[in-house]
Structure formats: C-alpha cells, structure tokens
Amino acid sequence: MTRVWDVPVHDSTRVRDVRVAAEAAAETTGLGRDRGAVAVLVATELATNLLKHGGGGRILLETVHTDLAPPGTAGRGPALQIAAIDHGQGIADLAAASRDGFSTTSSLGAGLGTCRRIADHFEVHTVPGRGTVALARVHATRRDRPGHGSPGTSAPVRAGGVNVPLAAAEHSGDAWACVRHHDLVTLLLADGLGHGPSAAKASGAAVAELRRLAHLPPAELLGALHPALHDTRGAAVAVARLDLVNLRLDFAGIGNIGARLRSGDTWTPLLSHPGIVGAHRPARLPRSSLPWTHDSLLVLHSDGLPSRWVPPPLAHLTTWDPAVTAAVIMRDSSSAARPARDDTTVAVLAPTPQDHRT
Template identity: 65%
Template sequence: MSRVWDVPVDDSTRVRDVRVAAEEASACAGLPAHRTASAALVATELATNLLRHAEGGHVLIGLVERTDDGGPRTCVQLLSLDHGPGIPDVAAAMRDGYSTTVAASLGAGLGTCRRIANDFDLHSAVGRGTVVLARIDHEAAVRHPETPSPPPLAGGVNVPLGRAAHSGDAWTRVRSGDRLTLLLADGLGHGEKAAEASTAAVTALRDLAELPPPEILRRLGPALRPTRGAAVAVARADLSAGRLDFAGIGNIGARLRTGGAWKPLLSRPGIVGAQAPADVPVQSGPWYEDSLLVLHSDGLPGRWSPPEDVLLSCDPAVVAAVVLRDSGSAARPVRDDTCVAVLNGGGSSRV
C-alpha cells in the first residue's frame, strides 16, 4: 500500500520528526545503514531550511520504484514544499557551505544533498516558494559532471488525508521498450481499504502494460472486484511512434500539454471493480518531446493552473509537487487523499 510520511515543519521540534520519518521510510525500503544515514541527513537539511528560509512548509516522504540497469528497486523519495520567498540565486545556494544565516544546520547544505542523493532537483520561484526533491537508493550515486543523468520520464507525489499512514491513491509506471504506461488509481473513500484497491490496480498493471489502455481497464475489473473498487486512468506513450493513448474510469483528472497548449482528457463515469462501463473509448493524440501529461485524483481542486515555468526542465515529481503546492492553501483545505502523477516527453531513456 501507499505508505506516506507527511510531516509539517512549523517549529524546531519537527526537524527530528522529519529525520525519524526518513529513517522509517529507509527501513521500509530496505536501505543499508549508510544510505539510511544519507536519507536522514537530507531530511534534516530540508526541514532546517524550511524553518530558516521559508518560515515553515512540509516534507513528504514516500517509497517509489527507481529503475536502472540493475532493475527496479524501492527507494526513498523526499520532497520539501514551501510557500516562502523563493531562492533568488539557486546556483549560489547549491554551493557547498552556502548559508544566508550565521548558524549552519549541519555544515551540509543543498550542495551536499545533491551529491549524496541518487536523484536531486530543485525549483524555486521568487515570491512563490521552493520545491526540493531527493531520492535515496540502496547504493551511492556515481556522478559524472560532464554527462549529467537525464531526469526520469515519470514521477509523482502522494498525500494522505489528515496525514494518515496510508493514502488511498496510488500511481505507477511500467516501461516496455519504447512504450511507457502511466496509471493513477483512487480507491473508493480513503484509508487502508481504499489503499488496498489502488494497490491492487498498481500491482496488476505489471502484467497488463502491453495492452491498450481501454483493455487494461477492462482487465483490472476482476483484480479490483474483491476490493472497494477505484477510479483509474491509464495513459500509454509510444515514444518511437510519437503517440499518446488515454482512457479513464471515474474521477481522475487529466491534462495534456502538446504544442504549448493544454487540453483536458476525459474519463467515463464509473468504478473499476464495481460499476465500470462496458465500453471505454480511447483518446489519442501526438506525443512530442515537449509534451507533458498530468494525472490527478479528485483531492486536487479542479481549477488548478499549470506551472508554465517548471515543465520540461524539471524532474516530473517536482512538477507534480508544484502543481500540488500551488493548488492548495489554508483557505482551501484538502478533503481527500491527493495524488498527482506526471509524464514527461523528455526523450530520456530512464524512468
């Protein structure tokens, strides 16, 4: 199930909470001691920065699958989100030892976080805030500054309602050759029973990814029948053919950016595993290197605005986090689990 640690950082006692959450996530991911220590250091630095530079924010820690030549492995993903003043000079902030205050947190800094993380990305906009991403895998990253690793093609963020341990939403992606399939599921309701439904959809996709999206949805029905059922959307990008196919059942939102313009992709009413329609049409269109697809559950307000300044240059998980952050406020509290997943046209070979 989608285990998530959502830790608000509004006073100094929360720094320890973030570190402990990172250590718990590392244990769930099976990270060795030296990488658990890396995750704890990054978590502490991110939380301290939220207090020092942004007057607070929150840190989302989750377990995601990271794929490379060694095959898929579970790693720890840390995301720091804030509505602070932003970082005027990101390049300076990334230098080791940089600090805008006299007291340093650990003598580490964002530069050290970038060096010890397997994946690292940062987006900051003056007056809007900052999102920092770090993923910690089982082994330390091998850095080649002259040929930096390309960002992955898919990424996401998942927030449980009321900071519960499990989210009823889940997302995943499966790649087969030049075809990349992205799935987002929203289990009916929230909590562990909803998480069982969305997890069943994520697990079943591994054996169904070769099929067209409408057929995937049809095959998911029996897998989700013992559960509450879920709203599910499936998108498959054929990177070589330059084509995207989409189909959805239930209240999953989808927006596609192609040629610089955004358009919605619509799902059919229903519940996979309970009251699914007999026929689900596929929506198809071109898929370019500058295309972007955003899927989200109904925990995200329907009238969110796409972040035009954080598109192809950022890790998809950062794009998802910016969408999540900018769509919410204290005046508009979240009323359900919320998941955002992003597929990037990017031309990368790694997912």
C-alpha cells in the same frame, strides 16, 4: 499499500520528527545502513532549510520506482523520494544556498550543496514570492551521475509524482505507477474509494495488476482491473500508454481522475467515463489517442486536486524532474481557504531532456 510520511515543519521541534520519519522510510525502502544515513541527512537538512528560507512547509517521504530504461538494462530499483515543499518567499540566492557548508547554526552543517552531492538525484525549483520545491531521491546503491545533480538515463521519457494522504494519514488511498514493456510506457493513477487502508488496498491492487499486465492497451487493462478489484472498495483509475516508436499516447479512464496533455502551448483535457473500477463497469469507454512530441507533458491527478488547477509557467517545464512538476502543481493549487478533503496525488510523464541522457 502506499505508505507516505507527511511531516509538517513549522518550528525547529519538527526537525526531529522528520529525522525519525526518514529513518523509518529508509528502512521500508530497503536502503541499508549507509544509504539510509544519507537519506536521513538529506531529509533533516531539507527540513532545516524549510525553516530558514520557506517559513515552514512540509516534508513528504515515499518509496518510488522511476526508472524507465529499456529492457535488459540495469534497473535502479526502488528509491526513497524526499520532497520539501513550501509557500515561502523563495531562495533569493540559490547559488549561495547550494554551496557546501552553507547552513544555519541549527542545521547539520551540510547545506543544499552537500544534499546535491550525496543524493542520487537532487533538484531545487524556487520562485520569488511563490515558494520552493526541493526534491531528492536516494537509492540503495550509490550510482555515478553526470553534472547538475541529475541522473543520467537511457530512457526517452521520465515519470514522477507526489502523493499526499488526507490529514497526514499513514497510508494513502491513491497510488500511481509507471511501467515500461518493450517500447510501451504506461502511466496509471488509481484513487481508492474514500481514504485510509481500505482505499489503499484498492489502489494498490490496481498498481499490482499494471505491473503484471503492462502489455495491454489502456481500455483492455481497465477491463482486467475489474475482477482484480472486485473484493475491494473499488477505485477510480486512469491509464495512459505511450508508444515510443509511433509517438502516440492512448488514454482511457473510469471515474474522476483528472488528465491533461500539454503539446506546445496548449493543454488538452483527456476524458474518463463515470464509474468505479471493480464495481460499475461501463459498456464502452471513451478513448483518446493523441500525438506525443518533444515538448509533450502528461499530468494525471486524483480529485484531491481542484479540477481547475492552473498549469505552471511553460518556460523550462519539461526540463524539470516530473516529480518537481507534480509538487509545484500540487502546491500552487492548494490553500488554507480550500482544505483538501481527500488524498491528493499528481503523476507526470515527460520527455527526458537530451542533456539528461547517457
């Protein structure tokens, strides 16, 4: 089941809550003592930064698997992802804030620069008047990286996402995963009916089947999911498979998972069939097959996100870490006037920029 720590940070007393959550999340991820300490330091500093620059926000902590390197290469294994998200005024001088030692007297004195140096991946996206997303990932084993705080990868595509449980619940009823099988990369997003542990059981079963059956085309995989989810509440599930050789994206979905594919300046909706995986299996599924280009971007989201969300600005969109893109979409589509009524998950598949490849 998907375990997410969602900690609101609106005053200095919540910084301790972030530290405690980071300790628990690091243990769940299996980081060990030293790397766990790194994760706690990064999370605590990001929480302090939320108060300094963002006027408060939230910290999300979750175990993720994001490596899509070719078969036979060393995988990165699980990582603890730490996302700091705010609707503040943005960081006026990001270069200064990113220097080692740039900190407030109430912080640990680390600053964003130290976070960038000690995390395996660190990225900050800030826009004046709209807010900031800072994202870090910490692996169990420290790995050398090229410059700019971005990990090198031999994978031609990257996947990332954010998952926000309803009402800061312990478990999210949503789950996403991306798995590579030879030259096929499959992104799946499942939304278990309702929310809470029972919904998480259904979405978790879908992810487990993806890891076992990643060689199947989307429609066939959905068919295989029905018996696997029969003893659960059922789930809405969308599956997209990218053929890295032929550069084609195939898509099929059941239920109300939203999907959009960007190509150039155009966003194309990908349609799912009404139904519930594990309960109501349609006789046939609409299937989409579209070309994948150097600037393509795929977004899947659960119904916690408004269906009419507005895409972020196109400039440099595919250069962001996919989890940053997901966090920006989630943040900019939510407001106090439109409170979430379900778990909210956004998952993104994007090309790997050439300067991020090893």
